[in-house]
Amino acid sequence: MTDPILVGLIIFVLASFIGFEVISKVPPTLHTPLMSGSNAISGIAVIGALLMAGSGHTTLTVVLGFIATVLATINVVGGFLVTDRMLQMFKR
């Protein structure tokens, strides 16, 4: 159980099952906001980008990490704000 790939695989499969179960009947008006919200969550790639940008290994990794961090942050911040704007219309 110490092989990190194996542990990762177990986590991946179990999390996938949760992902399948957590979405059930969704009214059509919520299709786009739900897509947008989960898109913002996929911006979690920012964490991988941060770890790479900050580790200071080589110039190339730092530069790639910087670009990746900018792109993923746009995805996260833009994603959550856009979703909130869409959902604002549902209020009252």
Place this chain on the structure above:
Amino acid sequence: MDWLTRIEELSYLGAAALFILGLKKLGSPATARQGNRLAALGMLIAIVVTLLDRQIISYTGILAAIGLGSVIGAIAAYKVEMTAMPQMVGLLNGLGGAASALVGIGEFCRLVAVGEPLTASTLITIILGVLIGGVTLTGSLVAFGKLQGLISGTPIIFPRQQVINLGLLVAFLVASGLVGLDPSQLPMFWSLVAIASILGVLFVLPIGGADMPVVISLLNSLSGLAASAAGFIVGNSMLIIAGALVGASGLILTQIMCKAMNRSLANVLFSGFGSATTGNAEGTAH
């Protein structure tokens, strides 16, 4: 495990729980807005905790990148027209896919530069990350272009499309094998990146503009998988969990959206592939 690592892992667990709750609440009109905020809170926790990670030794570049990304993201989110939301989501999704692919590329270059031997599992996760991330990026850009009217919304079909796609897939597999045999051949690795990018374009071009929301939803699911692959590459459980959540829930949502149009996913994706004459009626309506 020292106390800092322990706090990090527990915070990641909390963030993952917030993501799950957020996704659940996003599915019902009364709680959707709250769900989005819970997910955003989870993301904030995950980012702040990662900044405390011992691997991170330099902060100037990172903070500048976060600042720059936040400003661009916020401006884009407030400027976009409500009618342009689907393509906005597509564009943002492409950026996320690009970030995942860049993490894979960066890690590969680092390992080669350090001269560390690449294990088969490392290599496979890097290649998968580059493939899925690259397809997500260029596919999303084409979907954005179609909805924005930059590219014709009608299915774009050219002769021998299937043969070309198949050839590209074979080329990708061969190049993957060659990279595995001799990772120091960087041009071979860059050709993998190029092929993945071309595949993303060719995947979306034959699909009609009216079907783009479904395609964007599918690409969103893919960007989740790309993030998961990045998680395997850098060895981070938070990325694996959140990526798998988005990958699976995005797939379900894609199916729900297809059902709402009374179509099957295969029909949406491949109706343009079959023959140019059958086309698809909904695609030309745009």
